[in-house]
Amino acid sequence: MLKSKEIIIGVTGGIAAYKAADLVSCLRQQGMGVTVVMTESAARFVTPLTFQALSGNRVYTRMFDDEASYDYAHISLADRVDVVLIAPATANIIAKLAHGIADDLLSTFILAVRVPVLIAPAMNVNMYENPIVQENIKKLKKAGRVIIEPDSGYLACGQQGRGRLATREKIVKAIQSALKNKRKKR
Numbered sequence: 001m002l003k004s005k006e007i008i009i010g011v012t013g014g015i016a017a018y019k020a021a022d023l024v025s026c027l028r029q030q031g032m033g034v035t036v037v038m039t040e041s042a043a044r045f046v047t048p049l050t051f052q053a054l055s056g057n058r059v060y061t062r063m064f065d066d067e068a069s070y071d072y073a074h075i076s077l078a079d080r081v082d083v084v085l086i087a088p089a090t091a092n093i094i095a096k097l098a099h100g101i102a103d104d105l106l107s108t109f110i111l112a113v114r115v116p117v118l119i120a121p122a123m124n125v126n127m128y129e130n131p132i133v134q135e136n137i138k139k140l141k142k143a144g145r146v147i148i149e150p151d152s153g154y155l156a157c158g159q160q161g162r163g164r165l166a167t168r169e170k171i172v173k174a175i176q177s178a179l180k181n182k183r184k185k186r
């Protein structure tokens with residue numbers, strides 16, 4: 001079902017960024033074409049080289065890239081994708097997307113996308129339960145974005161609570177269901 005579909009995975013700067021590497025590998029093994037767009041913060045957690053090696057594709061990190069042939073990556077990527085996933089999604093990207101802020105490649109690209117966008121938040125429990133973050137999540141749901149709810153449990157900061165990135169199985173299931181719904185709508 002995922003075979004020959006194209007996914008763009010947006011990776012943002014949370015400690016769970018390393019889990020996105022496993023996800024990229026898993027989706028590629030299932031036959032998906034995977035391209036990764038990382039924020040500059042994400043690149044401090046996991047190197048673009050890791051994602052390049054696992055996806056077999058160029059990794060996009062910057063809006064203004066000296067080496068880029070001028071193909072307007074934020075627009076051209078949006079034109080050749082079936083589904084978009086942001087995992088992990090920081091409180092910061094959630095806030096930016098909820099308000100239409102476009103100040104880096106990932107946030108600008110999301111504004112240009114017309115396919116399903118799935119967002120998998122991961123953060124400290126107090127951040128996740130912060131009413132402002134919850135309000136932003138509500139806004140994104142209202143705008144048709146799919147939120148893959150985080151799990152509860154041990155968090156990297158040492159606390160317990162909700163905020164763990166959803167499991168790989170849960171994320172893959174959400175991608176499958178988004179692609180199925182998309183087909184039905186056509």
Ligand SMILES: Cc1cc2nc3c(=O)[nH]c(=O)nc-3n(C[C@H](O)[C@H](O)[C@H](O)COP(=O)(O)O)c2cc1C
Binds near residue numbers: 040041123
């Ligand atoms: C060690 C460390 C771990 C972090 N983990 C998270 C996290 O899990 N979730 C989150 O929302 N922010 C986390 N942050 C904060 C983000 O990196 C910060 O808000 C950053 O501006 C996010 O940028 P981005 O959304 O453009 O990737 C962490 C910061 C540090 C230094």
